[in-house]
Amino acid sequence: MFLTPSMLGFAVFYMIPFVMGISQSLTNRTLGGRFTGLSNYSELLASGSFRKAAANTLLFTGVSVPLLLALSLSLALLINKGPFFRQGLQTALILPLVVPVASVVLVWQIFFDWNGTLNAWLYHGGHSRVDWLQSNGSMGVLVVLYLWKNLGYNLILFLAGLRQIPRDYYETARIEGAGRWHQFSRITLVYLTPTLFFVVLISIINSFKVFRETYLLAGDYPYDRIYMLQHYMNNMFAALEIQKLTAAATLMVLCISVLVMALLSVERRFRDVLD
Amino acid sequence: MKRSKLLPQIALTAILGFFALLMSVPLLLTFTNSLMTETEIGMNYGLIGQMTDVAAGGNTRFVNLKLLPDWLSFGQYREVLILNSKFLRMFWNSVGMVVPIIAGQTLVASLAAYAFAKLRFRGRDKLFLVYLLTMLMPFQVTLVPNYLVASTLGLMNKEAAIILPGVFGAFGVFMLRQFMAHIPGAYAEAAKMDGAGEWTVFRHIAIPLAKPGLAALAVLLFVDYWNMIEQPLLFLEDSFKQPLSLYLARIASEERGVGFAASVLYMTPMLLLFFYAESYFIQGVQMSGIKG
Numbered sequence: 074m075f076l077t078p079s080m081l082g083f084a085v086f087y088m089i090p091f092v093m094g095i096s097q098s099l100t101n102r103t104l105g106g107r108f109t110g111l112s113n114y115s116e117l118l119a120s121g122s123f124r125k126a127a128a129n130t131l132l133f134t135g136v137s138v139p140l141l142l143a144l145s146l147s148l149a150l151l152i153n154k155g156p157f158f159r160q161g162l163q164t165a166l167i168l169p170l171v172v173p174v175a176s177v178v179l180v181w182q183i184f185f186d187w188n189g190t191l192n193a194w195l196y197h198g199g200h201s202r203v204d205w206l207q208s209n210g211s212m213g214v215l216v217v218l219y220l221w222k223n224l225g226y227n228l229i230l231f232l233a234g235l236r237q238i239p240r241d242y243y244e245t246a247r248i249e250g251a252g253r254w255h256q257f258s259r260i261t262l263v264y265l266t267p268t269l270f271f272v273v274l275i276s277i278i279n280s281f282k283v284f285r286e287t288y289l290l291a292g293d294y295p296y297d298r299i300y301m302l303q304h305y306m307n308n309m310f311a312a313l314e315i316q317k318l319t320a321a322a323t324l325m326v327l328c329i330s331v332l333v334m335a336l337l338s339v340e341r342r343f344r345d346v347l348d
Numbered sequence: 349m350k351r352s353k354l355l356p357q358i359a360l361t362a363i364l365g366f367f368a369l370l371m372s373v374p375l376l377l378t379f380t381n382s383l384m385t386e387t388e389i390g391m392n393y394g395l396i397g398q399m400t401d402v403a404a405g406g407n408t409r410f411v412n413l414k415l416l417p418d419w420l421s422f423g424q425y426r427e428v429l430i431l432n433s434k435f436l437r438m439f440w441n442s443v444g445m446v447v448p449i450i451a452g453q454t455l456v457a458s459l460a461a462y463a464f465a466k467l468r469f470r471g472r473d474k475l476f477l478v479y480l481l482t483m484l485m486p487f488q489v490t491l492v493p494n495y496l497v498a499s500t501l502g503l504m505n506k507e508a509a510i511i512l513p514g515v516f517g518a519f520g521v522f523m524l525r526q527f528m529a530h531i532p533g534a535y536a537e538a539a540k541m542d543g544a545g546e547w548t549v550f551r552h553i554a555i556p557l558a559k560p561g562l563a564a565l566a567v568l569l570f571v572d573y574w575n576m577i578e579q580p581l582l583f584l585e586d587s588f589k590q591p592l593s594l595y596l597a598r599i600a601s602e603e604r605g606v607g608f609a610a611s612v613l614y615m616t617p618m619l620l621l622f623f624y625a626e627s628y629f630i631q632g633v634q635m636s637g638i639k640g
Binding site for chain 1: 357358360361363364365367368369371372373374375377378381393395396410411413456457459460462463464467469478479480481482484485486487488489490491492493494495496497500512513515516518521546550571574575577578581582592593594596597604607608610611612614615618619621622626629630633634
């Protein structure tokens with residue numbers, strides 16, 4: 074009874090159309106199409122722009138997520154040591170999370186434009202300038218934007234995870250003569266692992282959302298290196314290529330589901346070991 | 349504090365301070381630059397997007413990054429708020445979509461979350477997993493279902509095409525369920541002994557106890573939907589129906605002179621809310637990170 078409104082809406086707006094979408098991806102036309110099996114999928118996998126987009130997305134996720142994890146974990150450990158103005162520093166680091174992407178595009182433009190500040194610094198340092206948004210450097214720009222935006226989220230989660238580790242574990246370890254590295258690797262990392270699973274998952278999911286930044290900086294058809302799956306799908310939508318779009322979406326759902334399930338089951342096994 | 353601890357702590361604060369400053373640069377710049385005159389903006393940043401002398405590589409003029417304006421001016425704000433009607437209209441467009449989504453999703457999700465957290469029924473955990481997976485999908489995946497529904501129900505180019513999927517979004521269900529799962533079962537049992545039905549338990553026990561969770565959800569939803577770009581970009585063709593986010597996206601290239609003030613005004617509701625309800629916000633993020 075409590076579930077009814079949500080179930081109805083959820084079914085109407087997500088589940089039923091999604092199943093419709095899957096069946097569309099197996100036909101050749103939107104209305105009254107014939108069943109064509111997996112031909113849309115094989116076409117998709119053979120398409121150059123899809124491959125390019127998939128490779129770029131993987132590359133971006135593969136580079137940015139580890140960086141984000143390392144940076145946010147280090148900062149969380151530092152904050153946990155109790156600096157002066159802890160609250161203020163924490164707020165400043167979290168703040169970008171709530172700042173709408175569209176409202177800082179201007180600043181990014183000033184930095185990364187051909188005539189922008191970054192190039193001015195390069196130039197005055199005696200280097201030649203880089204066309205950040207129209208070269209392989211564009212991937213770097215996106216990584217910076219992603220780090221800026223998502224650092225706060227991971228920070229909050231890591232800090233919460235650190236708070237749950239009982240202090241006396243460290244004291245016992247210290248009495249038994251464990252060094253700092255030992256304490257970090259045997260206590261902090263081990264007890265932070267459940268948090269870590271979730272942070273990894275969310276970081277990967279959020280790395281798929283970087284489309285907003287790319288779109289605002291570079292439009293529908295950005296430089297090759299940052300042409301992501303999301304661009305591909307948006308453009309398929311604009312071109313009303315619903316079959317390819319649904320095929321791509323189905324593949325994406327499969328991949329993400331497999332990823333989530335894998336992370337969840339590894340996590341469960343880890344918890345069993347810990348208990 | 350002992351002297352030997354003071355020095356490391358100063359160093360620690362300095363390192364973190366450096367990062368905090370680095371993270372704040374875009375915000376600081378936006379604020380201070382919003383107080384420049386349009387002419388000054390033009391002088392400083394007019395070169396953006398001009399690909400002069402690429403081949404020769406000889407152009408040595410650059411954008412002039414400036415923190416403080418030469419003259420304090422509220423000209424940009426005057427232009428955005430009073431002289432130009434677009435900004436305010438799109439501001440209200442945003443409000444008109446975000447508020448129904450927050451109200452609707454909080455209501456629908458609190459009911460569903462109660463069911464997932466406190467009631468027993470067949471297939472509960474599997475169904476919850478489906479919600480969880482849906483929540484994790486990037487927009488481009490839900491784009492397809494949203495589009496199919498919108499075109500079937502004739503909602504294309506109408507605000508409802510954005511509001512309705514928002515109301516039934518899975519995130520609220522997930523977050524509130526995490527929150528309600530932590531409410532001790534004893535409360536509900538005691539109430540039921542006294543003859544209270546499920547509805548009374550929900551209304552008078554679960555909802556009051558989940559209030560911090562509801563507040564946290566509202567804050568997170570506001571952040572998320574105030575910021576949305578993809579949905580209106582694809583579902584709202586008429587520019588007079590579009591929300592502020594898209595206006596800001598265009599302003600970067602077309603009306604840069606007032607862009608900073610518009611940006612400040614755009615992010616202000618968010619920042620105010622954040623400073624006012626930071627603890628709820630943090631709690632909300634943490635809640636979504638704890639698995640029940």
